[in-house]
Amino acid sequence: MKFLLTTLRTALRNILRNRMRTLLTMLGIIIGVAAVIIMVSVGKGAEADINQRIGALGSNVLMVRPGGSSSHGVRLGADSWQSLKLKDIDALKKHCTQIAAVSGLVRANGQFVANGTNWPTNMEGANVEYFEIRQLKLSSGSFFTERDVRTSRKVAVIGATIAQEVFGDSDPVGQQFRFGKQPMTVVGVLASRGQSGMGGDQDDIVIAPITTVFFRIAGDSHLNQIIASANSREVMAAAQEEMTTVLRKEHKVRGENDDFSIRNQSDILEAATSMSRTLTMLLSAIAAVSLLVGGIGIMNIMLVSVTERTREIGIRMALGARGIDILLQFLIEAVVLCSLGGLAGIALALSACKVLEQTVGMNTILDITTILFAFGFSAMVGVFFGFYPARKAAGLNPIDALRYE
Amino acid sequence: MSSIIQMHRLSKVYSLGESQVHALRSVDLTIHQGEFVAIMGPSGSGKSTLMNIIGCLDQPTAGEYHLQGQRVDRMRRSELADIRAATIGFVFQGFNLLSRTSALENVEIPTQYLRRRKLTESPRSRAIEALQRVGLQDRMHHVPSQLSGGQQQRVAIARSLVNQPSLLLADEPTGNLDSTTSEEIMDVFHNLNAQGITVVMVTHEQDIAQHAKRILVVRDGIIVSDTAVVK
Numbered sequence: 001m002k003f004l005l006t007t008l009r010t011a012l013r014n015i016l017r018n019r020m021r022t023l024l025t026m027l028g029i030i031i032g033v034a035a036v037i038i039m040v041s042v043g044k045g046a047e048a049d050i051n052q053r054i055g056a057l058g059s060n061v062l063m064v065r066p067g068g069s070s071s072h073g074v075r076l077g078a079d080s081w082q083s084l085k086l087k088d089i090d091a092l093k094k095h096c097t098q099i100a101a102v103s104g105l106v107r108a109n110g111q112f113v114a115n116g117t118n119w120p121t122n123m124e125g126a127n128v129e130y131f132e133i134r135q136l137k138l139s140s141g142s143f144f145t146e147r148d149v150r151t152s153r154k155v156a157v158i159g160a161t162i163a164q165e166v167f168g169d170s171d172p173v174g175q176q177f178r179f180g181k182q183p184m185t186v187v188g189v190l191a192s193r194g195q196s197g198m199g200g201d202q203d204d205i206v207i208a209p210i211t212t213v214f215f216r217i218a219g220d221s222h223l224n225q226i227i228a229s230a231n232s233r234e235v236m237a238a239a240q241e242e243m244t245t246v247l248r249k250e251h252k253v254r255g256e257n258d259d260f261s262i263r264n265q266s267d268i269l270e271a272a273t274s275m276s277r278t279l280t281m282l283l284s285a286i287a288a289v290s291l292l293v294g295g296i297g298i299m300n301i302m303l304v305s306v307t308e309r310t311r312e313i314g315i316r317m318a319l320g321a322r323g324i325d326i327l328l329q330f331l332i333e334a335v336v337l338c339s340l341g342g343l344a345g346i347a348l349a350l351s352a353c354k355v356l357e358q359t360v361g362m363n364t365i366l367d368i369t370t371i372l373f374a375f376g377f378s379a380m381v382g383v384f385f386g387f388y389p390a391r392k393a394a395g396l397n398p399i400d401a402l403r404y405e
Numbered sequence: 406m407s408s409i410i411q412m413h414r415l416s417k418v419y420s421l422g423e424s425q426v427h428a429l430r431s432v433d434l435t436i437h438q439g440e441f442v443a444i445m446g447p448s449g450s451g452k453s454t455l456m457n458i459i460g461c462l463d464q465p466t467a468g469e470y471h472l473q474g475q476r477v478d479r480m481r482r483s484e485l486a487d488i489r490a491a492t493i494g495f496v497f498q499g500f501n502l503l504s505r506t507s508a509l510e511n512v513e514i515p516t517q518y519l520r521r522r523k524l525t526e527s528p529r530s531r532a533i534e535a536l537q538r539v540g541l542q543d544r545m546h547h548v549p550s551q552l553s554g555g556q557q558q559r560v561a562i563a564r565s566l567v568n569q570p571s572l573l574l575a576d577e578p579t580g581n582l583d584s585t586t587s588e589e590i591m592d593v594f595h596n597l598n599a600q601g602i603t604v605v606m607v608t609h610e611q612d613i614a615q616h617a618k619r620i621l622v623v624r625d626g627i628i629v630s631d632t633a634v635v636k
């Protein structure tokens with residue numbers, strides 16, 4: 001212990017003696033460590049973004065769209081785009097055991113008019129289950145009810161953007177508005193969900209009972225989409241299979257020529273996650289290579305140091321140092337050098353991540369494990385690249401070393 | 406008187422490719438505890454080679470060497486290092502102090518390599534004491550470049566004493582010093598010898614050798630004369 005402390009002090013003194021050289025040598029490690037941490041942080045940030053999108057969608061969500069998948073290369077007739085009907089929802093509700101909730105979805109564009117303001121927006125017609133599936137929350141008022149859907153009541157839940165833009169600071173709940181020609185009443189305001197992954201404003205929305213949109217606004221009777229949630233993430237595949245069977249029977253589809261396609265949104269996002277993960281790994285690997293190059297720089301400077309200090313090594317040996325003492329001295333010096341570089345690299349990475357977040361708005365996640373790992377790795381680089389020069393020093397013959405000019 | 410150094414038919418041969426240099430040829434030598442020995446001889450006669458083997462810095466190619474009753478000529482490198490740390494103090498012609506390192510820290514160096522024997526006092530106080538013994542207590546925090554040659558050599562002597570060795574080896578300790586300073590260094594050696602430390606030094610100056618109690622003359626790797634000094 002005492003010995004280690006003395007050696008550590010000697011190492012620090014030798015490092016401080018050649019400040020400029022030390023700094024230049026450490027630069028490789030600093031950049032390498034910083035690059036690794038930044039890459040991992042940016043990658044983790046991107047992954048978290050994607051995961052958040054999955055969460056926003058509801059993780060068990062299955063989506064049925066009209067029209068077959070084009071995977072067979074067959075373009076289906078135009079009427080297949082109108083294949084989804086209201087009765088499909090009842091059938092799915094009745095026959096599927098693996099789905100927790102199912103809702104139809106129709107969209108209509110129009111002007112949201114109230115308070116003397118015209119606000120062009122999207123109206124979504126949905127069943128009450130839609131709120132559950134999309135995990136929507138209210139900031140005030142209430143959702144519309146099953147009864148509202150049955151009776152096609154002229155009520156709607158609006159998003160935070162519309163609430164702000166049209167009603168300002170006053171509470172929109174209970175207020176009248178027109179959508180197209182239809183006068184309606186606001187019953188609830190959704191809690192803000194911010195930007196979607198694709199950059200759209202998720203709060204610029206009006207949700208009304210599906211029947212209201214069908215019969216009073218859109219005027220036709222095919223669904224744009226059916227959205228369902230499986231009982232759990234594990235039964236997604238089973239749920240998807242069930243839905244396919246039910247819909248095929250319902251649509252009297254023969255063979256594989258489905259006039260609908262079911263997409264499993266979390267699969268797509270999982271693929272995106274794994275892609276971003278692969279990218280992160282690739283970038284981190286490149287960063288690790290720069291750390292390796294930094295390590296080679298350390299090895300180089302340690303070899304120079306051993307040569308420069310041959311006489312010192314001889315003196316220490318004459319005074320009783322064993323080979324292992326000399327080895328440890330140089331090894332510790334290399335490790336200290338790399339660790340200091342690692343610390344500086346961590347500091348650099350911390351500030352770089354701050355800058356990335358504040359200027360580019362990039363989400364970065366810097367956790368303690370990454371930092372500890374990078375620090376440990378830089379110390380390992382010190383051990384690895386310091387070992388050869390240290391062993392060379394330890395193997396010197398004391399007499400030759402003493403005579404070295 | 407018990408012997409501290411006992412050499413029997415000791416040889417050292419350097420091989421330089423084809424040719425061989427016989428630096429020591431079957432040397433027999435016994436030195437007792439408390440002696441003060443000077444080794445003389447022309448340049449290249451094998452004095453340094455002998456000193457290096459005595460000091461366990463080098464190994465003989467043939468023969469036996471007992472140091473304090475221990476046979477050391479077959480020992481491993483690390484064992485020799487431990488003996489150097491605990492038993493032997495070295496003083497060199499060129500001082501061999503670490504530059505940009507204070508006198509005190511230079512003197513402290515050997516303390517970190519002492520493993521076998523534990524001394525009761527702390528390294529720091531032993532180093533201060535050693536510097537006091539050579540009269541440099543007021544130069545402790547000077548670095549070598551701030552010290553005269555004689556002072557540097559005294560720091561080197563203090564360093565050789567810090568682990569309380571029983572044998573002090575000096576290879577031309579006054580080679581780089583003027584005669585007045587050389588006399589001072591010899592006074593230090595006298596005092597140490599009087600305190601019971603065995604001193605062996607190489608010199609080519611007759612008047613320096615006269616400070617010893619016994620003079621060996623080496624020529625071509627052979628001890629050609631061994632005389633006691635009459636005062």
Ligand SMILES: Nc1ncnc2c1ncn2[C@@H]1O[C@H](COP(=O)(O)OP(=O)(O)O)[C@@H](O)[C@H]1O
Binds near residue numbers: 426427447451
């Ligand atoms: N490492 C070595 N390799 C080859 N020859 C050496 C080596 N060291 C010393 N010698 C030779 O051994 C002989 C004795 O050298 P040395 O002991 O240094 O003499 P001295 O100290 O008496 O001047 C010389 O001829 C020298 O050239």
Ligand SMILES: [Mg+2]
Binds near residue numbers: 452453
């Ligand atoms: Mg010599």
